[in-house]
Amino acid sequence: MYSVESDVADALDDVHDRIDEIWDVSGQVLDELGQELDGIHEEQFFTNERINEVEAHLTHAVETLHDIGVAALADQEGRVQANAADIAALEEEFGNAIAELHEMGSEALEAQGGQIDGLAQYVTGLEESFSQALGELHAMGVEASAEQGAALDELEHTMFNMHDSQAERISQMEEGLHAALGELHNLGAQRLSEIGEEFDVVHARIDINADRINDLEERVEALENAGEDPVELPHGQHGVFNSWSAAAGVQLLSGDFNGDGHTDVALIGGPGWGSIPVALSRGNGGYSVSNCAVPHMNHWKSCCGARPLVGDFNGDGKDDIALTGGAGWGSLPVAFSTNDGCFSVTNHGLASFPGWAATHNVQVVAGDFDGDGKADVAAIGNSGWGSLPTAFSNGDGTFRVTNHAMSGGNANHFNAWSSRAGVYVLAGDYNGDGKDDVALIGGPGWGSIPVATSAGDGTYNSVSNCGVQHMNSWIDSPGARPLVADFTGDGKDDIALTGGNGWNTVPVASAGNGGCFSVSNHGVTNFPQWVASANVQAVAGDFNGDGKGDLAAIGNPGWGTLPTSFGAGDGTFSVTNHGI
Numbered sequence: 001m002y003s004v005e006s007d008v009a010d011a012l013d014d015v016h017d018r019i020d021e022i023w024d025v026s027g028q029v030l031d032e033l034g035q036e037l038d039g040i041h042e043e044q045f046f047t048n049e050r051i052n053e054v055e056a057h058l059t060h061a062v063e064t065l066h067d068i069g070v071a072a073l074a075d076q077e078g079r080v081q082a083n084a085a086d087i088a089a090l091e092e093e094f095g096n097a098i099a100e101l102h103e104m105g106s107e108a109l110e111a112q113g114g115q116i117d118g119l120a121q122y123v124t125g126l127e128e129s130f131s132q133a134l135g136e137l138h139a140m141g142v143e144a145s146a147e148q149g150a151a152l153d154e155l156e157h158t159m160f161n162m163h164d165s166q167a168e169r170i171s172q173m174e175e176g177l178h179a180a181l182g183e184l185h186n187l188g189a190q191r192l193s194e195i196g197e198e199f200d201v202v203h204a205r206i207d208i209n210a211d212r213i214n215d216l217e218e219r220v221e222a223l224e225n226a227g228e229d230p231v232e233l234p235h236g237q238h239g240v241f242n243s244w245s246a247a248a249g250v251q252l253l254s255g256d257f258n259g260d261g262h263t264d265v266a267l268i269g270g271p272g273w274g275s276i277p278v279a280l281s282r283g284n285g286g287y288s289v290s291n292c293a294v295p296h297m298n299h300w301k302s303c304c305g306a307r308p309l310v311g312d313f314n315g316d317g318k319d320d321i322a323l324t325g326g327a328g329w330g331s332l333p334v335a336f337s338t339n340d341g342c343f344s345v346t347n348h349g350l351a352s353f354p355g356w357a358a359t360h361n362v363q364v365v366a367g368d369f370d371g372d373g374k375a376d377v378a379a380i381g382n383s384g385w386g387s388l389p390t391a392f393s394n395g396d397g398t399f400r401v402t403n404h405a406m407s408g409g410n411a412n413h414f415n416a417w418s419s420r421a422g423v424y425v426l427a428g429d430y431n432g433d434g435k436d437d438v439a440l441i442g443g444p445g446w447g448s449i450p451v452a453t454s455a456g457d458g459t460y461n462s463v464s465n466c467g468v469q470h471m472n473s474w475i476d477s478p479g480a481r482p483l484v485a486d487f488t489g490d491g492k493d494d495i496a497l498t499g500g501n502g503w504n505t506v507p508v509a510s511a512g513n514g515g516c517f518s519v520s521n522h523g524v525t526n527f528p529q530w531v532a533s534a535n536v537q538a539v540a541g542d543f544n545g546d547g548k549g550d551l552a553a554i555g556n557p558g559w560g561t562l563p564t565s566f567g568a569g570d571g572t573f574s575v576t577n578h579g580i
Contacts, residue, residue: 251301255310256312265539275291285544289341297345301323309366311377319375320335321335321343324354327358329355333346353401361382363424367427381415385415418440429491437460441475442482449515471507474500479499485540486542486549490511492511505523506573524575531553563575
């Protein structure tokens with residue numbers, strides 16, 4: 001495309017170059033004349049006053065020529081109009097100066113008596129030089145004016161022609177642009193509609209339960225971070241773990257159901273359920289969900305007062321779920337964990353123990369009471385008993401039962417203590433010897449936590465009863481519940497309390513030596529209030545596999561998350577709240 005601005009700029013640059021040439025020539029003339037004048041002055045042929053006058057005339061001539069060039073450059077239309085009259089005036093002024101120099105030279109010769117031979121000839125030479133320089137200056141000015149005038153006329157003519165053609169082209173381009181914009185608008189509207197439909201589909205997938213939490217994102221993270229891929233949920237079952245946990249009769253359980261070293265969360269007992277949903281921990285507060293079919297277990301759990309227990313009953317490194325306490329039962333059903341939250345069920349007969357477990361007020365706990373790596377089941381709570389019956393697992397769903405009398409200090413009182421109103425029976429390895437023991441907490445007015453230490457053969461011949469501050473009174477708070485895990489990471493199980501109405505702390509009784517405990521009660525952000533919400537259940541376990549106990553809570557049907565409180569080992573906790 002023809003650039004008017006570029007051509008005008010080039011023309012002005014040319015004029016500027018011409019003016020510079022004129023200025024250079026003028027400067028040279030002045031220098032030469034100045035040198036000559038200096039020489040004459042030294043010979044005292046001229047007076048200072050007349051020399052100054054000649055210099056002023058020459059300087060004025062050169063400045064006038066420079067002003068003509070500057071005016072030409074500053075002209076808005078870029079036209080250089082050389083003024084013939086100005087050039088003629090310059091010629092006259094130069095002529096006068098030379099004539100004056102000639103006259104001055106003649107006078108000088110007369111005054112000096114002809115002592116300076118050749119001065120007239122020299123002045124004549126100067127006259128010729130000035131005339132020649134003036135002619136060159138005149139020619140250059142006229143040539144620059146003519147060339148620039150022609151160039152500007154041509155530019156002006158071209159601009160007028162271009163204006164018409166460009167106006168037409170711009171009009172055509174505007175029409176084309178409007179048409180293109182219309183097409184783009186139509187295409188954009190159509191694509192926007194398509195993207196909207198795609199977004200709705202994707203949004204439905206990532207936020208299935210419409211709780212504004214991206215369920216799919218959490219599940220993708222789970223698939224990336226889990227030790228093993230979780231079983232894929234059937235269509236329509238994503239993002240509903242909380243609503244499942246809130247169903248009537250559901251009980252929350254914790255255990256490492258896939259053997260990856262991270263404690264998981266399972267649900268059992270939902271009305272009409274044929275599966276056991278499991279939220280598999282990714283170790284960072286996030287979970288992925290499986291929901292494998294499991295025959296009978298939910299029905300058995302719901303029908304006859306049976307209670308679920310979690311432990312590794314076959315010693316394969318994955319926790320399993322057992323049921324006991326059902327009225328009239330003669331067996332102990334076990335759902336063995338297989339892979340990724342799925343289970344296989346056994347239901348072998350067992351003498352005596354199922355009946356004992358179903359006795360009024362008796363509580364049943366699971367733990368590895370003989371330290372063989374397989375979880376067992378113990379029962380206590382009848383005030384008339386003098387023993388603590390234990391069913392030891394054989395690893396295949398069958399059990400062998402012991403029922404030895406308790407011995408040692410306080411042994412005669414342990415069953416009576418366990419039968420008191422409000423008492424919780426808790427299994428855990430409180431002395432760190434690799435065998436689980438049985439502790440009691442929550443008795444009315446108690447200031448201690450009694451512990452029956454397992455000898456590993458079904459006998460419990462040491463009962464401690466150390467004083468423990470506050471824990472029994474705190475557990476009497478509405479909603480408070482005890483949870484067992486190794487919260488300090490020292491190899492001995494501890495007892496934490498959570499769920500108390502209005503609480504903002506998590507009290508922990510850390511196991512020491514001889515069945516005694518020390519208590520901490522640090523503030524924890526949000527988690528205590530969440531656990532105190534209606535219908536919420538809490539469980540303990542090592543959800544990140546760092547060897548220190550943590551807490552998790554679920555059960556509010558409006559939640560889309562599974563909050564987890566990770567223990568730091570000193571009674572403090574850090575909380576995550578990822579979608580599930």
